[in-house]
Amino acid sequence: MPVMIEIHDLWHVYGSGTAGEVVALKGVNLRIDQGEFVAIIGSNGSGKSTLARHLNGLLLPTRGWVKVCNLDTRSSEHLQEIRRRVGMVFENPDNQLVATIVEEDVAFGPENLGLPPAEIRRRVEQALETVGMATYRNHPPHLLSGGQKQRVAIAGVLAMEPSCIVLDEPTSMLDPQGRREVLRTIRGLNESRGMTVVYITHFMEEAAAAGRVLVMDDGRIVADGPPRRIFGQTELLERIGLGVPPLTRLARRLRMRGLPVPEVVLDAEELVSSLCS
Amino acid sequence: MLIEVTELTHVYLRGSPLEVTALRGVDLQVAEGEFLGLIGPTGSGKSTLAQHLNGLLRPTSGRVVVEGEDISAKRKPLRSLRQKVGLVFQYPEHQLFEETVYDDVAFGPRNLGLDEAEVKRRVHWATSLVGLPEEMLSRSPFELSGGQMRRVAIAGVLAMRPRVLVLDEPAAGLDPRGRRDILGHIRKMHQKEGITVILVSHNMEDVAELAQRIVVLHRGEVFLQGPTRKVFGQAERLRGIGLDIPPVTALMHQLRHRGLPVRADVLTVEEAEQEIVNHWRQRRPC
Numbered sequence: 001m002p003v004m005i006e007i008h009d010l011w012h013v014y015g016s017g018t019a020g021e022v023v024a025l026k027g028v029n030l031r032i033d034q035g036e037f038v039a040i041i042g043s044n045g046s047g048k049s050t051l052a053r054h055l056n057g058l059l060l061p062t063r064g065w066v067k068v069c070n071l072d073t074r075s076s077e078h079l080q081e082i083r084r085r086v087g088m089v090f091e092n093p094d095n096q097l098v099a100t101i102v103e104e105d106v107a108f109g110p111e112n113l114g115l116p117p118a119e120i121r122r123r124v125e126q127a128l129e130t131v132g133m134a135t136y137r138n139h140p141p142h143l144l145s146g147g148q149k150q151r152v153a154i155a156g157v158l159a160m161e162p163s164c165i166v167l168d169e170p171t172s173m174l175d176p177q178g179r180r181e182v183l184r185t186i187r188g189l190n191e192s193r194g195m196t197v198v199y200i201t202h203f204m205e206e207a208a209a210a211g212r213v214l215v216m217d218d219g220r221i222v223a224d225g226p227p228r229r230i231f232g233q234t235e236l237l238e239r240i241g242l243g244v245p246p247l248t249r250l251a252r253r254l255r256m257r258g259l260p261v262p263e264v265v266l267d268a269e270e271l272v273s274s275l276c277s
Numbered sequence: 278m279l280i281e282v283t284e285l286t287h288v289y290l291r292g293s294p295l296e297v298t299a300l301r302g303v304d305l306q307v308a309e310g311e312f313l314g315l316i317g318p319t320g321s322g323k324s325t326l327a328q329h330l331n332g333l334l335r336p337t338s339g340r341v342v343v344e345g346e347d348i349s350a351k352r353k354p355l356r357s358l359r360q361k362v363g364l365v366f367q368y369p370e371h372q373l374f375e376e377t378v379y380d381d382v383a384f385g386p387r388n389l390g391l392d393e394a395e396v397k398r399r400v401h402w403a404t405s406l407v408g409l410p411e412e413m414l415s416r417s418p419f420e421l422s423g424g425q426m427r428r429v430a431i432a433g434v435l436a437m438r439p440r441v442l443v444l445d446e447p448a449a450g451l452d453p454r455g456r457r458d459i460l461g462h463i464r465k466m467h468q469k470e471g472i473t474v475i476l477v478s479h480n481m482e483d484v485a486e487l488a489q490r491i492v493v494l495h496r497g498e499v500f501l502q503g504p505t506r507k508v509f510g511q512a513e514r515l516r517g518i519g520l521d522i523p524p525v526t527a528l529m530h531q532l533r534h535r536g537l538p539v540r541a542d543v544l545t546v547e548e549a550e551q552e553i554v555n556h557w558r559q560r561r562p563c
């Protein structure tokens with residue numbers, strides 16, 4: 001698979017040289033191939049959002065480098081191309097919603113890509129349908145509920161049809177069905193169009209559904225592997241303030257009490273079939 | 278009753294083409310010392326209702342009475358109400374405004390007219406309770422990570438030591454340990470000091486673990502209410518409006534479906550463990 005993102009010895013320092021200097025990334029090395037679905041987990045302040053903002057050149061390395069499709073984010077002439085390829089859904093939708101009505105907001109990205117008006121309309125319509133916000137197309141985004149804003153922010157990035165999508169806690173304010181739908185949509189784009197996905201989350205069960213999980217701690221990647229391997233490392237996860245999905249935890253406890261349950265269970269189906277086989 | 282909401286209707290942008298009726302004739306009673314879960318799908322009116330409870334929003338019609346005071350009727354400032362009812366906003370950025378974390382958390386206590394020594398004690402108590410390290414107090418609240426901001430916003434409300442806490446998605450953005458610790462502290466304050474808590478959340482697991490009673494909003498109306506176990510016993514009705522039951526409860530339903538006659542009304546991992554082990558010991562595998 002061709003490389004989508006390559007990061008070499010990335011350091012990021014906020015407020016460099018001031019009293020409040022914060023070293024947020026401490027030598028991150030990472031390669032993500034096209035078509036991967038990568039989840040990033042890590043405690044508050046571990047550097048996830050900082051890393052995400054490097055993936056489309058919103059932040060630039062204090063040291064080291066980041067390449068997207070072989071384009072180095074440090075060259076300003078690459079930035080436009082990089083942002084066309086990497087769409088980003090921010091942690092707080094207020095930082096993302098720019099226009100005065102929903103429809104214009106979702107159209108903002110595609111317009112910047114210079115697409116023909118008919119194509120823009122098609123994409124906006126489809127993206128709003130996908131997130132269930134079509135009836136709000138004429139509403140001002142800042143007057144929406146928390147979850148409605150988050151849905152519109154996701155629509156804005158979907159409408160750009162980027163080759164890589166970076167989502168920073170996209171479901172934190174969604175109801176259970178909304179969470180499932182967003183995840184299903186993203187997984188669908190990953191599977192059908194080979195869209196690369198980088199998915200930051202505090203929900204361990206969402207990370208368990210990814211192809212690969214990165215664990216961050218204090219500005220570094222401390223574990224990297226398939227979910228089954230990562231969620232088998234309970235001690236590491238607990239030491240750094242994380243944990244395992246609820247059903248994984250239940251399965252471990254049942255196993256400790258002598259029930260014939262595998263060591264690492266990732267979803268309900270696995271647990272049910274081990275108990276009812 | 279500590280809080281009595283009667284036929285509360287709230288209309289946003291009244292008279293404009295975008296008029297939205299966010300709450301429609303809502304009745305709600307909250308007893309002193311209760312821990313109430315408020316759930317509902319996206320846009321169902323939870324935040325709108327939460328903001329009525331400390332007077333940030335005024336009813337379009339209907340009444341909101343807190344400790345016998347009809348706050349819908351009043352035109353005067355609602356200072357005493359805001360001291361009694363602490364509201365943590367859904368997005369912490371909407372709540373932070375001072376230059377340092379310390380000043381932000383100190384804002385409420387200072388407004389209560391406390392002396393600086395007491396303010397300082399409260400700031401240290403509240404920030405350590407939410408897991409913010411000492412060295413973060415001198416930083417700007419706007420240069421923090423999302424979860425760190427959330428912690429500052431929660432600390433700012435706790436530092437006022439309100440008798441009623443209204444928490445609008447307080448755990449969104451917190452890491453798993455932060456979520457467990459902070460919600461655990463709030464549960465302790467509820468149990469030991471008898472504070473009343475209203476928890477708005479999309480996290481069915483948290484609500485199942487903490488709330489004694491649940492009110493479900495749907496399209497601005499009360500759709501369902503009752504003791505936590507009863508409400509989460511109605512999986513189909515909840516799923517029908519975009520909500521769900523906690524993952525362990527859903528698991529128990531699946532086990533029953535496959536022939537293992539476990540109780541389905543469990544709410545936590547610990548209860549599920551006990552129930553499954555009991556059945557296993559009786560050697561009645563499916």
Ligand SMILES: Nc1ncnc2c1ncn2[C@@H]1O[C@H](COP(=O)(O)OP(=O)(O)OP(=O)(O)O)[C@@H](O)[C@H]1O
Nearest residue numbers: 014024044045046047048049050420421422423424
């Ligand atoms: N604008 C900023 N200025 C200064 N420091 C910052 C800024 N943004 C973040 N930081 C600091 O950098 C570190 C990493 O923050 P980052 O936002 O990347 O964490 P995160 O892993 O996304 O956390 P969370 O789970 O809370 O969202 C934290 O210590 C944070 O305080």
Ligand SMILES: Nc1ncnc2c1ncn2[C@@H]1O[C@H](COP(=O)(O)OP(=O)(O)OP(=O)(O)O)[C@@H](O)[C@H]1O
Nearest residue numbers: 143144145146147289299319320321322323324325
């Ligand atoms: N300031 C506002 N102006 C106009 N309409 C608003 C405003 N705030 C909310 N609304 C609308 O009122 C309805 C209820 O919104 P509210 O924020 O109370 O929902 P919620 O249950 O908190 O949703 P969420 O789970 O997404 O946070 C929604 O349809 C929303 O679009």
Ligand SMILES: [Mg+2]
Nearest residue numbers: 049091422423
């Ligand atoms: Mg973050």
Ligand SMILES: [Mg+2]
Nearest residue numbers: 145146324367
């Ligand atoms: Mg809300």
